[in-house]
Amino acid sequence: MDTNLVAMFSDPAYWESLARIIPKALNETIYMVIFSTFLAYVLGIPMGVFLVITSAGHILPNPWVERTLGTVINIFRSIPFIILMVALIPFTTMIVGTSIGTTAAIVPLVVSAAPFVARLVESSLREVSPGVIEAALSMGASPWQIIYKVLLPEAKSSLILGVAITTINIIAYTAMAGAVGGGGLGDVAIQYGYNRYRTDMMIITVLILVVIVQVIQWLGTTLAQKFSHR
Amino acid sequence: MIQIKNLSKVFKTPNGSFTALKDINLHIPKGSVYGIIGLSGAGKSTLIRCINMLERPTKGEVILNGQNMTLLTGKELRQARQNIGMIFQHFNLLESRTVADNIAFPLEIAQWPKKKIAARVQELLPLVGLEQKADAYPAQLSGGQKQRVGIARALATNPAVLLCDEATSALDPQTTVSILELLKEINEKFNLTIVIITHEMKVIKEICTDVAVIDQAQIVEKGSLESVFLSPKSNIAKEFVASVFPNKLPPQLLRELAQHPGSQIVNVNFLGSAASEPIISGLIRECGITVNILYGSIDRLRSTLFGVLTLELQGSPENLAEAHRYLAQKNLAVEVIHNGY
Numbered sequence: 001m002d003t004n005l006v007a008m009f010s011d012p013a014y015w016e017s018l019a020r021i022i023p024k025a026l027n028e029t030i031y032m033v034i035f036s037t038f039l040a041y042v043l044g045i046p047m048g049v050f051l052v053i054t055s056a057g058h059i060l061p062n063p064w065v066e067r068t069l070g071t072v073i074n075i076f077r078s079i080p081f082i083i084l085m086v087a088l089i090p091f092t093t094m095i096v097g098t099s100i101g102t103t104a105a106i107v108p109l110v111v112s113a114a115p116f117v118a119r120l121v122e123s124s125l126r127e128v129s130p131g132v133i134e135a136a137l138s139m140g141a142s143p144w145q146i147i148y149k150v151l152l153p154e155a156k157s158s159l160i161l162g163v164a165i166t167t168i169n170i171i172a173y174t175a176m177a178g179a180v181g182g183g184g185l186g187d188v189a190i191q192y193g194y195n196r197y198r199t200d201m202m203i204i205t206v207l208i209l210v211v212i213v214q215v216i217q218w219l220g221t222t223l224a225q226k227f228s229h230r
Numbered sequence: 231m232i233q234i235k236n237l238s239k240v241f242k243t244p245n246g247s248f249t250a251l252k253d254i255n256l257h258i259p260k261g262s263v264y265g266i267i268g269l270s271g272a273g274k275s276t277l278i279r280c281i282n283m284l285e286r287p288t289k290g291e292v293i294l295n296g297q298n299m300t301l302l303t304g305k306e307l308r309q310a311r312q313n314i315g316m317i318f319q320h321f322n323l324l325e326s327r328t329v330a331d332n333i334a335f336p337l338e339i340a341q342w343p344k345k346k347i348a349a350r351v352q353e354l355l356p357l358v359g360l361e362q363k364a365d366a367y368p369a370q371l372s373g374g375q376k377q378r379v380g381i382a383r384a385l386a387t388n389p390a391v392l393l394c395d396e397a398t399s400a401l402d403p404q405t406t407v408s409i410l411e412l413l414k415e416i417n418e419k420f421n422l423t424i425v426i427i428t429h430e431m432k433v434i435k436e437i438c439t440d441v442a443v444i445d446q447a448q449i450v451e452k453g454s455l456e457s458v459f460l461s462p463k464s465n466i467a468k469e470f471v472a473s474v475f476p477n478k479l480p481p482q483l484l485r486e487l488a489q490h491p492g493s494q495i496v497n498v499n500f501l502g503s504a505a506s507e508p509i510i511s512g513l514i515r516e517c518g519i520t521v522n523i524l525y526g527s528i529d530r531l532r533s534t535l536f537g538v539l540t541l542e543l544q545g546s547p548e549n550l551a552e553a554h555r556y557l558a559q560k561n562l563a564v565e566v567i568h569n570g571y
Contacts, residue, residue, distance in 0.1 A: 129322070131318060131320055131322040132322050132323070132324060132325075134284060134318075134322065135316070135318060135322035135323075136335075136339070137284060137311075138282055138284060138311060138314070138316040138393075139311060139312065139316075139335070139336040139339050139340075139387075140307075140308035140309060140310070140311035140312040140336075140339060140340065141308070141339045142305075142308060145339055149335070149338065149339070150324065153324070153326045153327075154324060154325060154326050156326060227326070229325050229326055229367040229368070229369055230325060230369050
């Protein structure tokens with residue numbers, strides 16, 4: 001092995017610097033990912049539900065609502081994240097009080113992920129068979145009962161897979177958010193790994209991200225299987 | 231019980247309008263098992279959906295238990311629907327719920343208290359013979375078991391009517407019989423009115439008390455089960471009867487028989503006690519003719535016996551006339567299909 005590397009790894013100061021940087025960055029990433037995913041679903045589920053139920057032949061057909069909502073979602077999905085982040089600075093400042101930092105990064109993450117979630121939720125809910133909805137209607141179910149007793153529970157497994165996809169996407173986006181002062185593992189990779197040629201930092205952060213992504217996907221697949229009764 | 235008056239349904243499509251139902255009039259008495267039979271595309275699915283307003287009729291009325299369904303909307307309609315059970319060809323069970331929870335579903339919708347729901351589910355499971363399967367998921371059940379869950383679910387709220395939309399069409403013949411037996415048992419036990427739509431005459435034959443034949447959006451024939459089987463009037467009804475009593479002779483045989491001088495070929499349909507009478511020996515002894523049996527079948531129509539016979543009668547014109555009088559006297563429906571005179 002390279003003697004320089006041996007010297008570096010045997011230096012306690014090296015490990016101290018890692019312990020100072022990595023756990024903090026990991027915490028920031030987890031914080032951003034959890035809150036962004038959660039809030040994206042808070043906004044995305046109702047949008048996805050509306051897209052489905054207002055479509056032709058569904059329980060509350062309304063072409064006007066469906067088209068308007070669909071267009072707004074498409075517009076937000078077409079704006080590149082990096083531009084959205086900058087464009088949203090005034091809005092972020094209004095909500096969080098600042099446009100820099102981990103919490104501030106959550107705002108553009110949510111705005112960018114929510115329309116994506118809406119489409120994922122839409123496609124999951126469309127998998128619910130029209131026959132089951134008709135059966136519920138024949139029993140006198142209200143639209144609200146059909147949403148929370150039929151559509152969402154019947155699509156549970158597919159929705160869980162969607163959560164895994166969204167979470168992993170948001171992890172990738174937090175790296176970009178990090179670039180503009182959001183912090184997190186992506187920030188470390190850029191600040192140390194890229195700007196200061198610390199290849200070791202780059203490898204460590206990327207490895208951690210790989211592990212997180214693997215775990216989330218495994219969790220999503222396992223839970224989806226557990227809730228699938230097909 | 232159910233009165234359908236001048237009901238029409240027109241679908242608007244990009245290529246113009248399509249008439250699915252045209253001026254339908256039906257009276258479905260309480261406690262009856264009313265069968266509506268038709269080929270696919272005849273409009274029967276639309277008709278049954280007009281009863282609980284899953285399809286809105288374009289014209290006409292549906293009166294159920296004195297309530298004009300066509301006038302109901304929103305909450306009133308939802309409440310009325312809780313009094314109408316429905317089962318489906320593809321069962322339409324909730325995959326994410328166990329058998330017990332599927333049966334509980336309509337009760338949750340009707341907002342019954344939890345304890346009452348649990349008690350009612352325990353009552354229904356043995357009724358459909360699924361005590362052992364309460365915690366199974368639909369994917370673990372056979373088609374027949376799934377339909378039993380469908381039936382229990384449809385009966386949960388003690389509805390006044392049960393609508394069956396091709397309920398046995400996805401099942402094998404043996405399972406079909408067991409599901410029909412269950413429906414018949416429920417009809418007799420609770421005096422529940424059942425409306426069945428099907429394209430299979432054997433379903434009608436097993437359990438219906440009344441039957442309506444629908445063809446190209448219109449009712450072409452209706453009446454009691456016996457009257458329609460005994461003397462079907464429309465061609466389509468005749469074909470349906472022939473589908474369960476296939477008494478069509480091969481053309482080759484008909485050609486041969488046509489060469490017999492002075493012979494007649496007749497179809498004789500008989501019902502109930504007539505089925506157990508020795509009419510052939512009667513014909514030979516009392517009318518002095520010879521009788522050649524070409525085809526014969528006897529089966530059950532719901533609970534009465536029904537038989538068809540195709541006979542070749544040979545004798546003098548007087549004796550043949552005598553034979554027709556003899557058959558008429560026995561209240562048998564006779565149709566001459568070939569006359570050698």
